[in-house]
Structure formats: structure tokens, C-alpha cells
Amino acid sequence: MNDAAELTVEEREATLGGIGSARKRKEDARFIRGQGNFVDDVKLPGMVFGDFVRSPYAHAKIKSIDTSAALAVPGVAAVVTAKDLEPLGLHWMPTLAGDVAAVLADKKVHFQNQEVAFVVGVDRYAVADGILAVEVEYEDLPVLVDPKKALDKDAPILREDVVDKDTVGQGPRRHPNHIFTWEVGDADATEAAFAGAAVTVKEDILYPRSHPSPMETCGCVASMDATNGVLTVYGTFQAPHVIRTVVSLITGLAESKIRIISPDVGGGFGNKVGAYPGYICAAAASIVTGLPVKWIESRMDNLSATAFARDYHMTGELAADADGKITAVRATVLADHGAFNTHAQPMKWPAGFFNIVTGSYDIPVGHVKVDGVYTNKAPGGVAYRCSFRVTEAAYLIERLIDALAQKTGIDKAEIRFKNFVQPEQFPYDSSLGWEYDSGDYPAALKKALAAVDYDGLRKEQAEKAAKGELMGIGIATFTEIVGAGPTRNCDIVGLGMFDSCEIRVHPTGSAIVRLGTKSQGQGHETTFAQIVATEIGLPSEDIVVEEGDTDTAPYGLGTYGSRSTPVAGAAAAVAARKIKAKAQKIAAHLLEVGEDDLEWEVDRFKVKGLPEKAATMKEIAMAAYSNIPEGMEHGLETTSYYDPPNFTYPFGAYICVVDIDRFTGEIKVRSFYALDDCGTRINPMVIEGQVHGGLTEAFAISMGQELVFDEMGNILGASLQDYFIPTAVETPEWETDFTVTPSPHHPIGAKGVGESPNVGGVPAFTNAVVDAFAQHGVTHMPMPHTTWRVWQTIDELGLNK
Amino acid sequence: MDKIAVKMTVNGNTVEELVEPRMLLIHFLREQLNLTGPHIGCETSHCGACTVDLDGRSVKSCTIFACQADGGDVLTIEGVKGADGGLHPLQEGFMMEHGLQCGFCTPGMITRAHRLLQENPNPSEAEIRAGISGNLCRCTGYQNIVKAVRYAAERMNAQQEAAE
Numbered sequence: 001m002n003d004a005a006e007l008t009v010e011e012r013e014a015t016l017g018g019i020g021s022a023r024k025r026k027e028d029a030r031f032i033r034g035q036g037n038f039v040d041d042v043k044l045p046g047m048v049f050g051d052f053v054r055s056p057y058a059h060a061k062i063k064s065i066d067t068s069a070a071l072a073v074p075g076v077a078a079v080v081t082a083k084d085l086e087p088l089g090l091h092w093m094p095t096l097a098g099d100v101a102a103v104l105a106d107k108k109v110h111f112q113n114q115e116v117a118f119v120v121g122v123d124r125y126a127v128a129d130g131i132l133a134v135e136v137e138y139e140d141l142p143v144l145v146d147p148k149k150a151l152d153k154d155a156p157i158l159r160e161d162v163v164d165k166d167t168v169g170q171g172p173r174r175h176p177n178h179i180f181t182w183e184v185g186d187a188d189a190t191e192a193a194f195a196g197a198a199v200t201v202k203e204d205i206l207y208p209r210s211h212p213s214p215m216e217t218c219g220c221v222a223s224m225d226a227t228n229g230v231l232t233v234y235g236t237f238q239a240p241h242v243i244r245t246v247v248s249l250i251t252g253l254a255e256s257k258i259r260i261i262s263p264d265v266g267g268g269f270g271n272k273v274g275a276y277p278g279y280i281c282a283a284a285a286s287i288v289t290g291l292p293v294k295w296i297e298s299r300m301d302n303l304s305a306t307a308f309a310r311d312y313h314m315t316g317e318l319a320a321d322a323d324g325k326i327t328a329v330r331a332t333v334l335a336d337h338g339a340f341n342t343h344a345q346p347m348k349w350p351a352g353f354f355n356i357v358t359g360s361y362d363i364p365v366g367h368v369k370v371d372g373v374y375t376n377k378a379p380g381g382v383a384y385r386c387s388f389r390v391t392e393a394a395y396l397i398e399r400l401i402d403a404l405a406q407k408t409g410i411d412k413a414e415i416r417f418k419n420f421v422q423p424e425q426f427p428y429d430s431s432l433g434w435e436y437d438s439g440d441y442p443a444a445l446k447k448a449l450a451a452v453d454y455d456g457l458r459k460e461q462a463e464k465a466a467k468g469e470l471m472g473i474g475i476a477t478f479t480e481i482v483g484a485g486p487t488r489n490c491d492i493v494g495l496g497m498f499d500s501c502e503i504r505v506h507p508t509g510s511a512i513v514r515l516g517t518k519s520q521g522q523g524h525e526t527t528f529a530q531i532v533a534t535e536i537g538l539p540s541e542d543i544v545v546e547e548g549d550t551d552t553a554p555y556g557l558g559t560y561g562s563r564s565t566p567v568a569g570a571a572a573a574v575a576a577r578k579i580k581a582k583a584q585k586i587a588a589h590l591l592e593v594g595e596d597d598l599e600w601e602v603d604r605f606k607v608k609g610l611p612e613k614a615a616t617m618k619e620i621a622m623a624a625y626s627n628i629p630e631g632m633e634h635g636l637e638t639t640s641y642y643d644p645p646n647f648t649y650p651f652g653a654y655i656c657v658v659d660i661d662r663f664t665g666e667i668k669v670r671s672f673y674a675l676d677d678c679g680t681r682i683n684p685m686v687i688e689g690q691v692h693g694g695l696t697e698a699f700a701i702s703m704g705q706e707l708v709f710d711e712m713g714n715i716l717g718a719s720l721q722d723y724f725i726p727t728a729v730e731t732p733e734w735e736t737d738f739t740v741t742p743s744p745h746h747p748i749g750a751k752g753v754g755e756s757p758n759v760g761g762v763p764a765f766t767n768a769v770v771d772a773f774a775q776h777g778v779t780h781m782p783m784p785h786t787t788w789r790v791w792q793t794i795d796e797l798g799l800n801k
Numbered sequence: 802m803d804k805i806a807v808k809m810t811v812n813g814n815t816v817e818e819l820v821e822p823r824m825l826l827i828h829f830l831r832e833q834l835n836l837t838g839p840h841i842g843c844e845t846s847h848c849g850a851c852t853v854d855l856d857g858r859s860v861k862s863c864t865i866f867a868c869q870a871d872g873g874d875v876l877t878i879e880g881v882k883g884a885d886g887g888l889h890p891l892q893e894g895f896m897m898e899h900g901l902q903c904g905f906c907t908p909g910m911i912t913r914a915h916r917l918l919q920e921n922p923n924p925s926e927a928e929i930r931a932g933i934s935g936n937l938c939r940c941t942g943y944q945n946i947v948k949a950v951r952y953a954a955e956r957m958n959a960q961q962e963a964a965e
Contacts, residue, residue, distance in 0.1 A: 024896055031904030034838020034878030123885035125802075125821060126829065215842045215850060215905040215939050266840070266905030267939050299843040381936065521903030521940045537959040612827040689899045720847035720937070728930040728943040 001366050012602045017541060018534030019748060022685040026525040036157050036264045042221045042234045044292035050078060051127045052278070052294065052500055053117040053134045054305070055109035058145070058376040058713020059156065060138040065117060070133035075126025079134060080118040080285060082106040090284050093250055093275065096492055098169015098347065099179070099235075100161070101340035101379060106727030108159055109138070110339035111378050111714055113304040118281040120293060139290050142603075143713040147313060147336035149186055149193025150177040150373035158339060158374045158658075168341060170350040170372070179341050179372035180350045185432050190367040201403040205782045207392045209311035209336065209377070210705040211303050212384040213723065214265025214520070218306050222282040226290050230257050235279060237262045237548075238272040239558025242492055243548045247283065249493070261688065262548035268520035269697070270382035272308050273344040273560050275586035303718035307344070307380030308707055311336040312392045316357075316400045324408040324415045329366040331357050331396060335381070336374050343381030344560070345388045346490040346497060352388025353647075355432035355482045359397035360441045360479045360651060361419040366431045376713040382676045385481045385697050385758040387561040391446035394478045398763035402475075402770065403779045411769070413457075416477050417442060421630050427744070435480060436649045436739050437751075439677070448653035448675045451737060457657060465470030465775050468799065470660035478760040479651045482752045483566025487643045492557060496643065499563070500554035501571035503532060504637040507625040509618030510542035516556010517558055517568040518548045522754060523686045524564065528572050530682055531748060535576030536583070537617040554639050562650070562752035565682065566743075571642035573747035578638040580626070587615040589629035648743045648751035652676040654764040660772050662799050665791025667769060669732035674760070676740045679751035691736050691757045698761025701724050703783045724784070761801055773797070807871040811836070812880030818829075820867045826962045829867035830877060838878035838908040841935070850937030852909035853877045858914045859935070877907035881915055885959070890953040891915055900949030910936045914950045922961075923954055961963030 017023045030036050065080040082104040085091040092100045097315060105116045119130040149155055164170050170180035194200055205210040220235030237243045240260040248255040265272065280293040285293040306370070313334040319327045335351065337343055345352045351370035358366055380683040383389065405415040410460065420441040421428045428436040442504025449455075457473050464471045487496030513532050517524060525545040533540035547553055556568060579601070587605035588595045591613055598605040606612040607619070615623075624636035628650045657670040674691055681687055704724025708716045717723055762783075769785045770778055776797050781789070794800050804819040809833060816949065818833055827931065830836045830853065839862055842850035846861040853862045854876035855953045883889045891911050901907040910933060917932040924932060930943070939948065 025899070028896040028901060028903065030890070030908045032895050032911065034881075034908040036904045036907075038840065040831075040841065043835075081869075123832070125823065213939070215903065215937065217842070264904065265902040296841075299845065299848075308918075341935055350948065523902065579874070685899050689902055689941060689945060692944050693902060693940045695941065696942035719845055720843045721845060725848075725937050725939065727934040727937060728947065729934045731930075731943050734942060734944055787877060 008497065009602055014127050016533045016537065016539050016603065018530050019680065019682050021530060022683060023526060023530065023540060024348055025523050025597055027523065031457050031490070035298065038216055038220045038264045038266055039221060039234050040296050042263060044221060044223055047292040047294055048120055048122055048289065049127050050118050050120045050293050050720060051131060052115045053119065053131050053136065054113040055105060055116050056112065057109055057138050057140050058112045059141040059143045059158065061799060062105055062109065062116070063137040063139055063140060066135040069116065069135065070119060070130040072146040073126065073130045073133050075122040076119060077122065078120040078285065078289060079106065079130065080281060080383060084466065085284060087721050088119060088284060090250065090280055091795060093280055093594050095342040096347070097341045103280045105318065111376050112713055113301065113378070118285060120285050120289065120626035131344060131791050144177065145375060145709050145711060145713050147334050147373050150375055150732045151175045158376060160504055164549055168674055172276060177374045179337055182350045184355045185367035186365055186728060187367045190328045193365050194319045197327055198322040199320045199404065199408055199421055199596065200315045200317060200401060201407050202315065203399060203403055204401055205314045205316055205780060206782055207310045207312040207314065207395055207782055209308050209707040210701050210722065211308050211385060211707055212269035212271035212301060212382065213725065214267030214269055214271055217297035217299060217302040220279050220282050221292055221294045222286040223292035224286045226292065230259060230509040231283060232261065233279065234261045234263055236265055236272045238268045238560050240518055240548055240550050241555045242495065242518055242558055243275060243494065257745050260550045261519045264665035265518065265520040268546060269385045270309060270560055271307055272520065273382055274342055276306055283296065299720060300718050303707070303723055304715045305378050307342065307382040308378060309380065309382050309384030310392060311381070312363045314392065314396050315414045316396045318400045318404050320404055320408065324404060324410040324418055326361055326363050326419050328670065329358060329363050331368045332472050333370040335370055335372040336375050336377065338377040340377040341372065342379040346484055347409035347492060348398060348489060350386060352383065352390065354389040356390055356434060356479065357393040357397050357483045358430045358432055359394060360421060360477050362421045362425065363384045364432055368432065373397065377709060381589060383561055385694060386755045387480055388484065390480055390758045391762060394759045395763045398476045398478060399780060402767050404713050406779055408773055412475050413445065413454060416445060417622050425703045435646060436479065437646055437743050437745055439479065439649060439651050439737065440741050441477060441651060442732065444651065444653040444675050444739050447737065448655050448673060450501040452655045452671065468662065470662050470772040472658045472660065472772030474656040474764045474771070475768065476531050476654045476760045476764035476767060478763065479649055480756050480759050481647045481649055482755065483644055484563050485562050485644060485647055490617065495557065497557045498641050498643045499556040499571050500639060500641045501568060501575040502554045502639040503575045505579060505621045505624070507536055507622050509621040511538055512544045513545060513572065514546045514553045515568045515572065516554050517559040517564040520559065522559065522564060522690070527686055528569065529681045530615035531569055531572045535573055536579050556661065562755045565643055565750050565752040566644060566648045567744060569750055570747050571640045574642055575638050575640035579636060579638060583617060583620045584637060585632065586620045587621050588625065588626060590619070590623055592616045648679065648746060650676065650678045650751040650753060652756055652760045654760045654776050656764040656768040658768040658772060662788060662794055665787045665794055667785060667790060673735045673737065674757060675737040675739065676753055676756050678740050678753035678756065679740065679742045679746065680749035681738065681740065682750060687753050689735050690754045694757025695734050695761045696726060696731050698732065698758045698765065700724055702762050702765035702783050704758045704786055706784050728778050807868055809870050809872060810874045812877060822866065822868055824867045826862040826867045826870050828864045830862060833959060836877050836879050840905055840908065840946065842905070847937065849913060850906050850909045852913045852936060854916055859913050861959065878912050878945060881911060890956040891949065894949035894952035898945045898948040898952050900941060900946040906936060906938045910946060918954055918957065923958060
């Protein structure tokens with residue numbers, strides 16, 4: 001029973017292309033040829049198009065909508081308004097946060113570019129003509145733009161639909177514009193620590209409203225088949241199964257009559273988690289017309305109407321002893337959620353996992369209070385390439401610890417070493433309620449400091465400062481919390497946030513693996529095959545990975561918050577181990593020995609002490625369909641639903657060096673070193689790619705991305721002309737590095753990495769910029785650090801004289 | 802709206818079609834010719850996902866009318882091929898150097914780089930960065946795209962030398 005015995009164990013292992021292999025990506029073959037299948041590439045027979053009439057006002061009553069001229073436009077088939085959706089109960093939809101959101105504006109509009117009517121026509125051009133012909137009469141209302149004024153007594157009331165409700169799904173509220181208050185920690189003990197502290201620092205820190213803006217905007221093709229009553233929706237869904245359940249709950253259609261397909265998705269970064277009016281309107285229009293209906297967002301619609309991120313107005317405080325050892329942290333946050341509470345977080349977490357604000361530091365006590373409010377802006381509040389509100393928390397603590405270093409005169413690296421959770425403290429219970437699984441923060445920072453010659457940089461900085469030049473060194477030693485999550489405290493519309501994997505091994509020893517997640521560029525077709533390859537000893541080249549079709553994939557909660565590897569990756573390993581357990585029984589039968597007499601080696605079971613007697617997984621696969629022990633069922637397939645026992649806590653040490661022109665305010669990123677520890681590394685090439693991309697997004701956020709509104713609620717610059725997406729010219733060079741501290745509770749020790757570079761990158765940039773001005777007493781500068789803003793700081797300080 | 806006749810070469814094939822005068826080239830390619838490789842990312846000529854080659858120049862097909870390409874020679878990602886009809890060195894380079902993730906910008910990026918390497922067969926890193934600065938990518942951070950273009954330039958130059 002022994003095949004190709006010439007290969008060594010190492011060679012056989014290499015043949016698998018399993019965990020740790022930098023194998024090239026499976027999905028590339030179609031993309032490099034232009035053969036990807038994105039939603040706008042989907043064409044169905046008889047398909048028509050739909051798009052929105054949008055509101056020019058941020059807050060206004062709708063007095064009338066006249067669709068007659070639009071319906072007379074050649075090629076226009078229908079114009080749908082809230083009135084038309086009302087009989088179907090589809091004019092409002094429930095949100096993932098327990099609120100409701102207008103599908104089409106019902107009597108009033110709450111933000112500029114809100115969806116008012118849906119025009120359906122034979123092609124995009126006819127639809128565009130139709131949109132121009134719809135006449136809407138508005139009566140404008142006072143506009144609420146500044147969240148700090150939302151809870152004023154005389155603030156305009158935005159949500160008349162919920163004005164009498166004492167809750168909108170996330171606890172009691174105290175004002176018509178109030179959504180929730182979320183508190184965690186010990187307020188009294190924190191206050192006591194501050195009262196007795198030798199040193200305290202306090203900073204007002206805004207994490208401005210930004211947008212994930214993936215290269216592909218949101219869209220869908222909805223098709224109701226009248227013959228069998230099945231609604232199929234192709235769309236840009238990061239979480240297709242959740243979308244199916246939500247569509248079923250909204251429409252009353254049986255889930256078995258809804259098929260959601262996420263084809264290739266052109267980036268998501270959190271933007272494609274939620275359910276948008278476009279999906280509902282396309283589905284409703286298809287049900288009504290009997291034709292497939294395509295809706296594709298324009299870039300301006302994307303930036304101005306589908307989910308934004310951040311918009312956290314934070315006040316952060318640290319208390320410390322005279323040696324710079326932190327004794328307490330306090331954060332008070334005003335969260336601008338826009339017109340409807342559509343933020344996509346696990347439902348029990350209205351401010352996500354913001355209580356990770358203790359960061360990488362051993363802080364004995366803390367208190368966090370977050371208030372969410374409505375304003376006349378687009379709804380959202382998604383996690384733009386970060387776990388839920390983790391980038392906000394990491395930004396705050398990493399800014400505060402720098403401020404503390406400046407106040408105490410302690411070096412910014414030194415103060416981190418003083419406060420790190422130590423390796424022997426893991427598993428570590430934070431004062432704000434998390435159990436950090438594993439980490440070695442001092443080792444990571446030590447490696448980073450040595451790699452960049454930190455002492456040399458500080459020396460150079462001092463020399464430059466003496467000459468009046470501006471050089472900044474930014475450190476961020478962040479901790480993420482990802483892999484939502486344990487079903488005991490994580491759910492979305494009541495669905496536990498487990499994930500799933502089904503493995504089917506074919507007779508000749510290849511396999512198909514299906515998961516409940518959905519890649520948007522992360523390379524799941526490549527990396528999940530690697531996990532299974534190592535676990536069951538079949539080459540990853542022979543393992544096909546499929547996701548995104550609710551008719552075929554097992555139920556899962558989708559891809560966001562760096563949850564795919566921690567949750568679905570774990571499900572893949574556990575499912576593979578179930579396969580292996582059955583394979584062991586078959587091997588014992590084939591080799592005529594007891595199960596316990598067998599040991600696993602790379603791709604086969606060997607009889608202990610008789611290494612030449614072995615059954616390879618390929619042989620076992622065939623036997624599973626032809627020669628099985630008595631009492632066993634045929635086949636070699638299984639499904640695993642994995643409920644993670646805990647989150648995973650990736651971490652890293654980033655160091656950014658900037659040179660700032662003291663006459664123009666221009667920032668040049670001289671170098672950026674990123675050390676990530678994501679536990680076991682599945683594919684180093686893919687990890688490096690993720691880190692590069694995440695750092696580039698962090699660069700974009702810290703240096704230029706901001707959705708700005710004027711006092712009338714007009715969104716300024718919702719196009720790529722104004723919204724900053726760095727080109728290859730501005731983007732710095734990235735240097736990546738790593739340490740490996742496996743997660744103790746994950747089946748293969750992996751933690752997830754996609755979002756770490758955003759979480760760690762943003763504070764590293766700001767810390768570098770502020771560090772350049774630290775000698776002049778500057779402790780914080782608000783993002784984004786545009787040349788104009790930096791120049792203003794320079795000018796105020798008189799550094800350009 | 803009355804349609805007008807256009808005739809052009811697309812990926813080496815002659816096509817004759819009727820189009821509305823206002824039809825954008827990207828819609829003509831994607832909807833009428835079913836060439837869905839080039840994508841639409843912004844409609845304002847900033848992102849470059851729709852980049853195609855027209856008469857030896859890179860153009861953003863979302864801001865040019867199909868009728869403006871009348872009589873022209875158009876190349877899309879579907880027409881980018883290696884000398885032997887297999888993968889072009891650029892396509893190979895993007896795969897080998899991990900120059901793509903979600904793949905949405907990739908067709909425009911490769912089509913642009915294809916023209917860049919004809920304009921400058923041996924570009925430096927800075928020249929590549931400037932040369933692809935009309936094409937946005939949100940996934941990769943460009944570093945591996947630059948490497949992919951270098952990979953292709955080196956392969957193509959070596960092939961050229963071997964041929965001489």
C-alpha cells in the first residue's frame with residue numbers, strides 16, 4: 001500500500017502547499033485575464049436597470065412626488081416611491097442595530113442624497129433620463145449637522161417616526177435625537193484613580209467621518225422567477241447568508257425561496273456588510289415587473305449614501321504615577337451615526353469592541369461611556385478595515401500614551417515597555433472586560449526598535465531639531481480584537497456569530513471545501529485550501545474552495561472584522577479533523593490493524609513501528625467509496641459549525657518616520673516599518689499583501705480622507721476628485737516583519753491579520769506627525785494631516801519664520 | 802434617441818455597431834460587446850478601472866464616447882496576450898509578485914502597464930509609480946504592482962535580447 005516511497009517526508013510536505021506555504025493565488029488566473037465575475041458583469045435575459053432619484057436637501061419634508069413626466073420618458077418602465085412600497089411593508093426596513101431605516105424617503109428626507117424614488121428602465125441611459133424627469137417638491141427643515149448640538153433642547157427633531165419611543169433598539173434614550181448610551185468599566189474607581197494620580201493627561205481626539213470606498217461600488221441584480229417563486233439576488237455582499245435571512249424577515253418569503261449569490265466582490269472594507277435600499281428596491285421591482293433588475297451604485301452615491309465609517313468624537317484621559325505607570329484610562333465618546341442607526345456591529349455592542357481601549361497596556365481600572373446620536377447625514381458606522389470600533393479605540397490609547405510620554409518626559413518607546421501587559425500575564429483579563437489570548441508585546445517592540453535603529457533616529461531628530469528642521473518618529477504598539485465571535489456574546493439579528501465549513505473529499509483524492517464566509521480579495525480560495533491541505537494531507541492544488549452562494553455553502557456570518565481566519569479558518573481545521581478521524585478508521589480497516597496502532601505522517605496513516613505499512617489519504621479517499629469497514633457509511637465528507645471560545649488578539653509594533661517641510665507643511669513618509677504578530681502564518685505572501693493594503697488605507701485615512709459637510713448638510717466632495725485615495729506616487733514604501741505568538745484556543749493558532757495594519761497604521765502616522773512638533777509643546781493634531789492643516793500648525797508656531 | 806453607426810477594431814477584430822451618440826465607450830465595450838474585463842469604478846476618470854488602449858494611448862473609457870473611438874483601434878484586457886498566445890509577462894508578473902487582491906482594478910492596471918512598457922520598456926520604480934498613477938488600487942498598496950511591472954519589463958527585455 002505504499003506509493004512513490006522515493007519522496008522524503010519534507011518533500012511530501014512541500015508537495016501539499018499547506019500552512020506556511022507562499023503559494024500563488026488560485027483566484028488570480030481569472031482576474032489577470034479580465035475574466036472575473038463581478039456583479040455588474042452579471043447579465044440575465046430581459047434584465048432592466050434601476051437607479052435612484054436622490055434628495056438635494058439634508059432635511060426636508062416631501063410635499064409631493066410627480067412621476068408622470070418620468071413615466072413618459074422612452075424606455076422607462078416604472079417609478080417606485082415609498083407609497084408603492086408601503087402596501088408591501090417595504091418602505092422601511094429593520095436595521096442590524098435594532099432601528100429602522102427608510103428604503104425610500106417616507107414623507108421626509110433625513111440626509112442629502114437619500115433615496116427618494118427608484119426609476120426602472122431598459123438601460124442606464126433611459127433610467128438617467130427618467131430620474132431627471134421625476135419632480136419632487138420639498139419644504140426644507142432646519143438641519144442638524146454638528147453631533148455636539150444633537151442633544152440640545154432646541155435641536156431640530158430628525159426622526160419623527162420614532163419620536164415617542166424610549167428606545168430604538170439599543171437601550172434607553174433621553175432625547176429624540178439620542179440613540180443609545182453604552183457604558184463599561186468602573187466609573188467610581190476610575191475617578192478615584194484620577195483624583196490620586198501624580199500625572200494626568202487629557203486630549204480631545206476626533207476620528208473623522210471617512211468611507212471604505214472599495215474600488216467596486218455596491219450593487220445587485222435581483223431576479224424573481226414567477227414560475228417557482230424563487231428570488232435570486234446577485235450582489236456585493238460580505239455576508240450573503242445574513243442578507244438572505246434579513247430578506248426573508250423583511251419580505252416574508254421562505255428562506256428556501258431566496259438565493260443570495262455574492263459573485264467576485266471588488267473589495268469591501270466594511271462597506272458591503274449592510275443591507276441597502278438599492279437591494280430592496282431592485283428586489284421589489286423584480287417582484288412587481290417579473291424582470292431581472294440591476295442596480296449599480298455610482299461612486300458619488302457610494303461616498304454619500306452607503307455606509308461611512310468612524311465619526312467618533314472622543315475625549316480620552318490617562319492617569320499615571322510619577323514614573324509613567326498608567327493607573328487608569330477614561331474615554332467619553334460622542335458617536336455620530338447619521339440619520340438611521342444602521343451601523344453593523346454584533347447587536348449587543350452598540351459601540352463595538354471599543355472597550356479594547358486599554359490597548360497593549362496593563363491598566364488596572366478604566367471607564368468608557370459612548371453616546372450615539374442622530375444627525376442629518378448618511379447612516380452607517382461600519383468597521384472600515386478594522387474590527388468593530390477597534391481602530392477608534394487603538395487610535396485613542398496610542399495617542400494618549402504618547403501624550404503621557406511627553407508630559408512625563410519619558411521616551412515614547414520606554415513608556416510603552418513600562419506599561420505593556422507582560423508575556424507571563426496571558427491569558428490576561430483587562431479591566432474593561434476582555435480576556436487577551438496571547439501576546440509578547442516587549443519582544444515585538446524590541447525587534448522593531450532594533451530594525452529601525454531607533455536610538456540613531458532619535459539622535460538624528462535631536463540634531464535636526466537644533467537646526468529648526470521637523471522630523472517625527474511615530475510608534476504604535478497596538479492590540480486588535482478580532483474573530484467575532486463567541487455566540488455567548490456575539491449575534492446579528494439573533495444569529496450567533498459562528499462560522500462554518502463543509503468538506504467533501506472525492507474518490508480520487510481531491511476535494512471541495514465550502515465556507516460561510518466570502519472573500520473580497522483576501523484570497524480565501526488559496527489560503528483555506530492550505531489549511532485543509534495540511535490537515536488532511538491532500539495537495540492544496542487539488543482542493544477547490546467555494547463561498548458566497550447560499551444554496552450551496554453552509555450557513556455562516558460572512559467576512560468582516562478579520563473574522564474569516566479566526567472563525568471560518570477554525571471551522572475548516574475542525575472539519576478537516578473530522579475527515580481525518582473517519583479516514584483513520586478506514587485506514588485501520590485497510591491495513592488490518594487497530595486504529596490506535598496508526599500514526600499520522602503528512603499525507604498518510606502509518607502503522608507504528610512498521611513505516612512501510614501505510615495508507616495514503618488518496619487511497620483512503622477511494623476506499624471511503626468502495627471498501628469501508630462494516631457498519632460505516634460511505635463517503636468522506638463533513639460539516640463543522642465553529643463557535644469560537646474566545647476572540648483572537650493580533651498585535652504589532654509599527655514605527656513611522658516622517659520629514660516635514662517647515663515652509664510648505666508637506667509631509668514625506670521616509671520609512672514605515674510594520675511588525676505584525678497574527679499567530680500562525682498560513683500564507684506569508686498573502687499576509688504581506690494584506691499588510692501593504694491595510695497600511696495604504698491607514699495612510700489614506702490619516703493623511704487625507706474625510707467626508708466633510710457644510711452647515712446645510714451638503715456633503716462636500718463626495719467624488720474621487722476630493723475624497724483622497726492615494727495613488728502609487730504618494731504611497732510610501734512598506735517594510736514588513738513578524739513575530740509568531742500562536743493563539744492558544746484556535747485549532748491552528750491563527751489570529752487574522754487583514755485589519756491590523758489599519759488599526760496600527762493610523763496612530764503610527766499621527767504619532768509621527770505630532771512627534772515632529774512635540775518639542776514645541778504640541779500634544780495632538782487632528783486628522784487628516786493635510787499639507788494645509790500642517791502648514792497652519794507651523795505658521796501658528798512661527799516655525800516658518 | 803437616433804443611433805449612429807460606429808466601426809472600430811477591438812482586440813484585433815473589426816466591429817460594426819449602432820450606438821446612441823451619448824453612449825460611453827465603457828458601456829459600449831461592456832454592454833454591447835460583452836467585454837466585461839474593463840470595469841467602472843468612479844465615472845469621473847480618476848480610478849482607471851476602465852482603462853483601455855485607443856490608438857496607442859491609454860484612455861479612460863468611462864469619459865469618452867463610443868463614437869469618439871469610431872475608426873479607432875481599441876485594446877482591452879481581453880486582448881492582452883503573450884507572444885505565444887498564453888499569458889503576457891505582465892499577467893504572469895501580477896500573479897508571481899502578488900500584484901492583485903480583489904482583482905477589480907487589475908484589468909485597467911495591466912492594460913495601463915501594457916502601454917507604459919511600450920512607452921518606456923525599462924522603467925525605474927519611480928517611473929512605474931508615475932506611469933500607473935492614473936489607476937487606483939485599494940487592496941495592494943501598489944508595492945507589489947510595481948514589482949509586477951518590473952518583473953514583466955525584465956522578462957520582455959530578456960526576450961527581446963534573446964531575439965536579437
